[in-house]
Amino acid sequence: MGEQRGLPRFAALPVGIVVAVQAAVLTALSGRYGFHRDELYFVASGRRPDWGYVDNPPLTPWLARASTAVFGETPAGLRVIATLLGMATVVVVALLAREFGGGRGVQLFSAIATALSSYVLVVSHMLATNSADLLLWSLITLFGLKLLRAGDGRWWLAAGAAAGVGLANKWLVLLLLSGLGIGVAAAGPRRVFRTWWLAGGIGLAVVLAAPVVAWQAAHDWPMLTVAGGISADDGGENRALFVPMQLVLLSPVLVPVWVAGLVRPWRDPRLRWARALTIAYPVVCLELLVVGGKPYYSIPLLLPLVALGAEPVLRWLGRGGLTRRALTGAAAAVCVVVSVLIGLPVVPPPALNGVLLAMNKEPGEQVGWPEFAGSVAAAWQRIPATERDTAVIVAGNYGEAGAIERYGPELGLPRPYSPHMSYADWGPPPDRLVGPVLLVGGFERGSPAARLITGCRPVAKHFTAGGVDNDENGVVLSLCTLTKPWSVAWRRLRQFY
Incomplete structure (x- = not known):
């Protein structure tokens, strides 16, 4: 031209x-x-x-x-x-x-x-x-x-x-x-x-x-x-x-x-x-x-x-x-x-804490994911070996699910599921998985999700490497019970944001 x-x-x-x-x-x-x-x-x-x-x-x-x-x-x-x-x-x-x-x-x-x-x-x-x-x-x-x-x-x-x-x-x-x-x-x-x-x-x-x-x-x-x-x-x-x-x-x-x-x-x-x-x-x-x-x-x-x-x-x-x-x-x-x-x-x-994370939180979200998967693996071991074949890992957000999917296999973890964003479309877990639910994070009290996944017992708490104050620092991992089949419960667990 x-x-x-x-x-x-x-x-x-x-x-x-x-x-x-x-x-x-x-x-x-x-x-x-x-x-x-x-x-x-x-x-x-x-x-x-x-x-x-x-x-x-x-x-x-x-x-x-x-x-x-x-x-x-x-x-x-x-x-x-x-x-x-x-x-x-x-x-x-x-x-x-x-x-x-x-x-x-x-x-x-x-x-x-x-x-x-x-x-x-x-x-x-x-x-x-x-x-x-x-x-x-x-x-x-x-x-x-x-x-x-x-x-x-x-x-x-x-x-x-x-x-x-x-x-x-x-x-x-x-x-x-x-x-x-x-x-x-x-x-x-x-x-x-x-x-x-x-x-x-x-x-x-x-x-x-x-x-x-x-x-x-x-x-x-x-x-x-x-x-x-x-x-x-x-x-x-x-x-x-x-x-x-x-x-x-x-x-x-x-x-x-x-x-x-x-x-x-x-x-x-x-x-x-x-x-x-x-x-x-x-x-x-x-x-x-x-x-x-x-x-x-x-x-x-x-x-x-x-x-x-x-x-x-x-x-x-x-x-x-x-x-x-x-x-x-x-x-x-x-x-x-x-x-x-x-x-x-x-x-x-560790130097991110304070002013730097206040100005831009994104570097903090790049720290500690392998260790996070390790915390999930340790919590998974709390499930009796006889029940793990029917147990499910449910992550509270796509970052947690992505980390478990990326680092979990080398730690012996099964595929994670999450009701968050597109991960919800990649579920639900098969209905044959009726064992314990390892819940990463939690649900708001009184929400439909809290009525479908109940009896939660905290078994571990993850702290980010170096004490970096990101969204996963302090997250609780609990063993819970599912009250409905996954095919019924999944659509009510879905989270868009």
Whole structure:
């Protein structure tokens, strides 16, 4: 497509150096701590490939299966794909900076800022649905901006393809599409809507997303049930924290950069075509505030704004004296250190307790899973040998079930079951298993589950290695009795969140 004329050359060498260093650091640290609870769930989901799961579309579990099949079912093997997604995101943000007319220095700044930002470090170190979402949002934005700048309708096909893949990962991409659509309708250039290529892009997205949507429809839209539960349980807290989190999740030192990006197209007539992006971000934020979505859902839109604001910020620094540059450099250094401490496994696990876990709980959820499986194995041995053939392990959440499934066989444990999320679809236990129930965790008093699994007698309590204060620290393991056949009880035990 010929609209590349007039753009600066892509700074392949300096951006490539940034990406190489990023890959080296992430790879060196990828085996530290262990699997995150979500990663254990994705590995388990990948073993059961399908067009959908209760709480997410299939792309991330498919990526987990591919990465572990090639590189091994270890934290380091799984995280190869997260590293690759993070590297690709850095390249795309540099390309976005180029799209706004940024030269070598601006592209390099954008790449470094992206690679070192807290949110990008977190989702590039461990595999999450956000890992792919960050790249896909950046790609959709890049293709959309190319369309707006050059008016070449063929970019609708690229944007449609990226949107279709995005819908196979997280449906939050609909927020991005609505924000950009409203931005173009409000600020133009609206001529991009007057082309048959738009229909082609929509059609391509629909074709790619159709199997995923069909699966959700056939299973009574469980993702909407999960989203509704998140909003009901956490909506108030999410709304209260939304604005402060926008200022810190990427990096406080980058706030002036993306604010400059919000302002720049309204001051520079040459970038009038990019105004839709500056409208999209507040639109997406407003939508998330209305539905009570998590604050980090909107963070991928800040990266294009960083690329947009990089040039005026670098000019401002260039006009300042030594004091201005020194203070800015010191602030940037502090923020980078904080980003690394909260985003990467660089401290011993016991040192996580306190401030670091308060700022980001995810590293704590990567500690102690083999030991957790060991605690379950010790509790399993409390069941008389004559009763183990008919006994069942029921885990309270998908992380616990994933850990037992991953580490349990080498400890002599049978397959675990869990009523949580998609694990509920992978049950129930056979009705012939009428023996004791080893319950990991517990149920709320008076709940249907508490009436179906009764007589619980605590036999062990798990404490996380190093005393790390995560969700499994202090969990109780009990031996219980099932009051109904599993085929009857299972649907009443199901948990969507």
